[in-house]
Amino acid sequence: MKKISLVLTTINVPLLVKEYLDNFSAFGWNDVKVIIIGDVKSHKGKTRDFIEKLHDQNNSIQFLDIDDQEKWMKEYPKLCKIIPYNSDNRRNLGYLMAFQHGAEIIISIDDDNYPTKGDFILGHSIVGDSVTLPTITSSNGWFNPCSLLKNDKNVEIYPRGFPYSKRFEQSTIDTNESRGKVAINLGLWINDPDVDAITHLALPVKITGFNASREKVMVGRHVYCPIDSQNTSVSRTALVAYYFTLMGADVYGTKIDRFGDIWQGYFAKKIIDAMDERVVIGTPLTDHRRNKHDLLKDLQKEIWGIAITEKLVSWLTDIEIEHTNSYVDAYLELVDKLETDAIKITDNESILRYFQTLVDSMRTWVDTYEKLA
16 A cells, blocks of 8 residues: 655644544545644644544644754755745645655645545545546646536636636637546545635635536646645655745735745646656545635735736746656756746846745755655
C-alpha cells in the first residue's frame, strides 16, 4: 500500500480531522498520516487536547505549532525566510514534512473541507498510477472544472483563478479516452464552490453534486485550468513543482493575495505536461463548509491576482520546457524563464520586484526539496 499523508493548515481546533479519521477507518485506510500545520493564532493547548483524544483511533496525527515549525526549519535557514506567519503558505512545511516521512501521495485540504460519505482516499489513490480515463481536449486550450458539477441555480460558474478573458469563450471540448500517469488529482466539492469573490458576490450558488455524465476526467496536455489546494493530491516526484507560491507584495497599497495555490497549480500543470504525466479532476468530493469570509476584503485581496493571471497564463502557455530529465530540472527551467521574462508579463515596478522575490523563493523551495530527497 502506498504511503499517504494528509496536510492542512489551520488556526482553529481541527475538528474535521475526526471526520477524516472516521472516513479512513470505514474504508480500511488505517495508515494515513495527518500533518496539521498551525500558525500564530492557533489554539495550541486546545488543539493538542483534541488530538490526544483521537489517539485511541489513530496515532499518526502530527500537530506542529510555530515553535515546532521553527525548530524543524533550523536546518533550512533560507526556507524560514520565505514562510510568512499568518499565511496559508505555511502548508509548504506540511508538504515537505510529508515528503520527509516518505509519503508517495501528499493530499492538501483546507480546514473547512470535510469528507463526504464516499471513500475519500480512493479518489486520490490513483496518484502515481497509470490510468485510462476520458481525456479533455479543448479547441481554446482551457477547461472549466465546474462544468463537472451541478449547482442549485443551473448557471455556469468558473473556479477561482480561471482567467476572465477565457470565461464564456466558445470552445469545443472532446473527451476521448487516453492513458497516462497521474501526477495530480484535483478533487472537487459540494456546497460552497471554490470561486472568486466576484462570483460569490454576484452569483452565489450551492453545488449539489456531479453532473450525471462524468465524475472523473483526465486533462490533456496543453489544456489548462485552475488547480487549487483545497482537496488536491500530488505525487512524491511531482511535489517539487507544487510549491505554494509566496504572496503578500504591495501594489499601490493593495496586497497580492489568495492566488498562491492558483499559481502553484498553473506552474505545476506546465511541468507535468513537459514530463508527459497527467492531471485528473473529479472525485473525491469534499463538503466545503466555508469559513466566514468578508467578501469585499477577499475581492480587494484578489484583484491584483486576477489582473496578473491574465498575462501570466498567456506567457506560461507560450514558453517551452526543454529540460525534462527530471521534475527538478524542468521546474528550475521554468523559474529561470520567469525571471528573464517577467518584463514581458508586466512593466509595473512593484510587481517586477515581487516576481524577483517569487523566483528566489521558488529556488529555495527546490533547494530544500533536494536536501530532503
